[in-house]
Amino acid sequence: MSAPVTRTPLGAGFGRLWTAAIASNLADGLGRTAVPLIATTLTRDPALIAGVSAVTFLPWLLFGIPAGMLLDRVDRRVAMAVANSLRFAVAAVLAILITTDALTIWLLYACVLAFGLGETVFDNATSTVVPALVSRDQLDRANGRMQSAEITIQNFIATPIAGFLFAVAIVLPVWLTGAGFLVAGMLALSIPAAASHAAHQGGSGEQGTTEPRPTLSAVVGFLWQQRFLRWMILLTSTTASALAFAQGSVVLLLLQTFSVPAALIGVVTAAVGVGALVGALVSSRFVERFGRGRVMFWAILVSGVGILGVGVTANVFIAIGAYAIGAFGVAVWNVPWGALRQAIIPNAMLGRALGIVRTLGWGLTPIATVLGGFVARIDLRLPFVIGGGLVVVLTLVASRLILSASVQTPAHEPVPEGQPS
Numbered sequence: 001m002s003a004p005v006t007r008t009p010l011g012a013g014f015g016r017l018w019t020a021a022i023a024s025n026l027a028d029g030l031g032r033t034a035v036p037l038i039a040t041t042l043t044r045d046p047a048l049i050a051g052v053s054a055v056t057f058l059p060w061l062l063f064g065i066p067a068g069m070l071l072d073r074v075d076r077r078v079a080m081a082v083a084n085s086l087r088f089a090v091a092a093v094l095a096i097l098i099t100t101d102a103l104t105i106w107l108l109y110a111c112v113l114a115f116g117l118g119e120t121v122f123d124n125a126t127s128t129v130v131p132a133l134v135s136r137d138q139l140d141r142a143n144g145r146m147q148s149a150e151i152t153i154q155n156f157i158a159t160p161i162a163g164f165l166f167a168v169a170i171v172l173p174v175w176l177t178g179a180g181f182l183v184a185g186m187l188a189l190s191i192p193a194a195a196s197h198a199a200h201q202g203g204s205g206e207q208g209t210t211e212p213r214p215t216l217s218a219v220v221g222f223l224w225q226q227r228f229l230r231w232m233i234l235l236t237s238t239t240a241s242a243l244a245f246a247q248g249s250v251v252l253l254l255l256q257t258f259s260v261p262a263a264l265i266g267v268v269t270a271a272v273g274v275g276a277l278v279g280a281l282v283s284s285r286f287v288e289r290f291g292r293g294r295v296m297f298w299a300i301l302v303s304g305v306g307i308l309g310v311g312v313t314a315n316v317f318i319a320i321g322a323y324a325i326g327a328f329g330v331a332v333w334n335v336p337w338g339a340l341r342q343a344i345i346p347n348a349m350l351g352r353a354l355g356i357v358r359t360l361g362w363g364l365t366p367i368a369t370v371l372g373g374f375v376a377r378i379d380l381r382l383p384f385v386i387g388g389g390l391v392v393v394l395t396l397v398a399s400r401l402i403l404s405a406s407v408q409t410p411a412h413e414p415v416p417e418g419q420p421s
Contacts, residue, residue: 008135008138010133010134010138010141010142010145011133011134012192013133013191013192014130014133014134014142014145016187016190016191016192017126017129017130017133017188017191018145018146018149019187019190020080020184020187020188020190020191021126021146021149021150021184022149022153023180023183023184023187024084024122024126024180024181024184025149025150025153025154025158026153026154026157026158026180026184027084027087027091027158027176027177027178027179027180027181027184028119028150028154028158028180029153029154029157029158029159029162030158030159030161030162030165030173030176030177030180031091031115031162031173031174031177032056032154032159033158033159033162033163033166033173033265033269034162034165034166034170034173034174034177035052035108035112036049036052036053036251037162037163037166037170037251037262037265038098038103038108038166038170038174039052039105039108039251040251040252040255040262041170042103042104042105042108043105044252046249046252046373046374046376046377046380047370047373047374047376047377048105048373049248049249049251049252049373050248050249050369050370050372050373050374050376051105051109051369051370051373052108052109052112053244053247053248053369054248054365054366054367054369054370054373055109055112055113055116055366056112056115056116057116057244057362057365057366057369058113058116058366059113059116059117059119059120060116060120060358060359060361060362060365061359061362061364061366063117063120064120064124064355064356064358064359064362065216065352065355065356065359066355067120067121067124067351067355068124068351068352068353068354068355068356069216069351069352069355070121070351071121071124071125071128071351071352071355072348072349072350072351072352076125076128076129076351077125077188077189077191078189079121079122079125080121080122080125080126080184080185080188080191081185081186081188081189082121082185083117083118083119083120083121083122083125083185084118084122084181084182084184084185084188085181085182085185086114086117086118087114087115087118087119087122087178087181088178088179088181088182088185089178090111090114090115090118090178091115091174091175091177091178091181092175092178093111094108094111094174095171095174095175095178097111098170098171098174099171118181120355120358122184122185122188124351124354124355124358125188125351126146127338127342127350127354128347128350128351128354129191130142130143130146130342131342131343131347131350132347133191133192136343139338139339139342139343140283140284140287140288140335140336140339141284142339143284143334143335143338143339143342144280144281144283144284144335147280147283147331147334147335147338148277148280148281150280151273151276151277151280151331152273152277154273156270156273156277159265159269159270159273160267160269160270161173161176162176163262163263163264163265163267163269164263166262166263167262167263214346214348214349216352218349219349219352219353219356220356222345222346222349222353223345223353223356223357226344228344228401228404228405229341229344229345231398231401232337232401232402232405233357233360233361234360235394235398235401235402236337236361237360237361237364238364238390238394239300239304239390239391239394239395240361240362240364240365241364241365241367241368242304242368242386242387242388242390242391242394243303243307243330243387243391244365244368244369244372244387245368245369245371245372245375245383245386245387245390246307246310246311246372246383246384246386246387246388247307247369247372247383247384247387248368248369248370248372248373248376248383249372249373249376249380249383251265252376252380253376253380253381253384254268256380257380257381258316258319259316260316268320271320271324272320272323272324272327273324273327274324275306275323275324275325275326275327275328275331276324276327276328276330276331277331278328278331279299279327279328279329279330279331279332280331280332280334280335282332283295283299283331283332283334283335283336284335284336286332287335287336291406292336292340292405292406293402293403293404293405293406293407294403294406295332295336296333296336296337296402296405297395297399297402297403298329298332299329299330299332299333300329300330300333300391300395300402301329301392301395301396302325302326302328302329302332303326303327303328303329303330303333303391304326304329304388304389304390304391304392304394304395305325305326305329305388305392306322306323306324306325306326306327306328306329306388307322307323307326307384307387307388307391308322308384308385308387308388308389308391308392309321309322309323309325309326309388310322310323310326310381310384310388311381311382311383311384311385311386311388312381312385326388336405340405341353341354341357372386372387
């Protein structure tokens with residue numbers, strides 16, 4: 001029987017980051033529910049609907065690495081504020097286009113692309129700031145707290161509201177999305193100065209020794225030389241593409257195959273979010289009890305089985321339950337995988353490294369999503385069968401690699417930070 005784990009508070013600095021993330025997640029949840037619904041008023045072509053999801057991830061392919069380079073050079077708090085101010089401006093433009101009846105599917109794509117450019121900066125900054133605010137042994141818990149807040153806000157608050165607001169007036173959730181982004185950007189400026197730059201600072205806010213900033217080629221070399229990271233990045237890129245392939249036309253699947261009313265799409269998303277929320281809440285405790293590798297293996301396997309289950313049933317309640325199980329697995333996986341990257345990768349290169357990881361991981365997503373949309377023209381459930389099945393196969397093939405996560409050690413010993421200066 002293992003000794004009880006003593007949990008120290010995550011600190012006020014992390015609390016400020018968490019608050020900014022909550023506001024941004026509220027905006028994200030409203031937008032991610034409203035935009036596909038808006039698209040269905042412009043077209044019913046599964047490939048074009050899937051294109052909306054594809055364009056959402058395209059900025060990570062185009063701007064993921066430049067965003068990481070930016071965050072290793074500038075004040076990350078200011079970058080977060082500017083990025084979300086940009087997203088507020090895009091939401092205002094989209095609302096005006098809807099109000100004037102000038103919106104087309106192609107203009108919607110352009111707005112989604114602009115939203116995504118801001119996301120590459122804000123979301124990447126959120127991940128790079130966490131290790132500067134908490135100690136290494138708190139990373140799993142901090143990431144779990146961030147993800148559980150994201151799931152709770154997006155699935156249980158934002159998406160149901162967005163569905164109901166959309167039924168009242170298409171433009172309402174768009175204006176609220178913009179307001180949420182603006183508030184989150186302003187809140188980001190309240191995060192402690194310890195999180196502002198890639199270089200570590202000494203305790204109590206004293207400026208410590210500045211780490212030399214590695215070149216981009218050195219960052220790439222570091223990721224390549226770390227055998228575990230190299231293969232895990234390849235695995236996660238492939239599984240992320242498989243999941244994107246499956247889910248690109250999910251709105252049409254719910255509307256047409258399962259006859260879910262448009263106003264209840266957000267409610268269904270909230271039901272699926274139950275699984276994701278539970279996963280985020282229990283993940284860090286699972287890691288403490290069973291070990292990181294074992295938890296990650298079973299989590300990704302469960303996610304594939306859940307997605308596969310959506311595609312093989314004709315019952316809407318079973319489909320939603322299977323989807324929730326898949327979301328549970330993804331959420332459990334994300335917490336230890338995020339913490340492991342933050343522990344292994346030195347802070348001075350973390351922004352660029354995560355930019356590279358996300359470019360590879362999400363860069364293939366637009367292609368996979370569009371392909372899934374074309375396959376959905378045959379049967380809207382078929383992408384779930386193919387995508388979920390592929391995740392299951394990949395997990396079994398890579399089982400030894402995933403299980404070895406328990407024995408990975410950091411390549412550096414970070415200086416604990418997080419005290420407000």
